[in-house]
Amino acid sequence: MKTKKALLIVDVQNDFCPGGSLAIKEGNDIVPVINELMDKVDVVITTQDWHPEGSTHFEDWPVHCVADTKGSELNPKLNKQKIDQKVLKGTRDDNPGYSAFDATNISLEDYLKEQDVGSLYVVGLATDYCVRASALDALKLGFHTYVVTDAIAAVNLKEGDGKKALQEMYKAGGILIEAKDV
Ligand SMILES: [Zn+2]
Numbered sequence: 001m002k003t004k005k006a007l008l009i010v011d012v013q014n015d016f017c018p019g020g021s022l023a024i025k026e027g028n029d030i031v032p033v034i035n036e037l038m039d040k041v042d043v044v045i046t047t048q049d050w051h052p053e054g055s056t057h058f059e060d061w062p063v064h065c066v067a068d069t070k071g072s073e074l075n076p077k078l079n080k081q082k083i084d085q086k087v088l089k090g091t092r093d094d095n096p097g098y099s100a101f102d103a104t105n106i107s108l109e110d111y112l113k114e115q116d117v118g119s120l121y122v123v124g125l126a127t128d129y130c131v132r133a134s135a136l137d138a139l140k141l142g143f144h145t146y147v148v149t150d151a152i153a154a155v156n157l158k159e160g161d162g163k164k165a166l167q168e169m170y171k172a173g174g175i176l177i178e179a180k181d182v
Pocket of ligand 1: 049051057061064065090096
């Protein structure tokens with residue numbers, strides 16, 4: 001039985017935080033909450049949107065998180081020392097990389113299995129896109145999947161998108177939890 005806990009920190013990158021090209025208002029506010037959670041788990045994983053310049057993905061979105069630019073770097077306040085594994089996604093035009101399991105630098109599923117991870121705590125940006133896609137994939141793959149509701153934030157292109165995504169993750173078997181209860 002897989003027993004370890006992993007924190008999956010989704011896309012806490014400059015472009016998704018205030019000042020970035022696709023900024024989410026609360027992007028900086030969740031960082032201290034995430035840093036504290038790092039001490040409560042066995043494995044810490046970050047994901048990064050890592051798009052090629054001129055990606056077809058930018059037909060749907062403003063240009064963001066181009067590989068090896070300031071915008072694709074992790075938020076400077078995130079505690080880098082505790083990161084065990086970085087995951088890059090959206091690196092090719094054939095996959096926009098909404099889910100952490102779309103990673104191209106490693107197989108996230110294999111990595112989690114090797115690390116004996118049974119439970120995943122999903123945090124980061126954005127609730128209605130990459131957090132949602134990552135949590136739904138984790139559930140499909142059979143991980144106990146928690147979504148830490150005060151360590152995520154939504155784009156809310158349409159009002160209520162974040163709430164809708166939470167309901168969807170809950171219905172799929174995700175457990176909604178607050179950081180203090182992790
Ligand atoms: Zn993207």
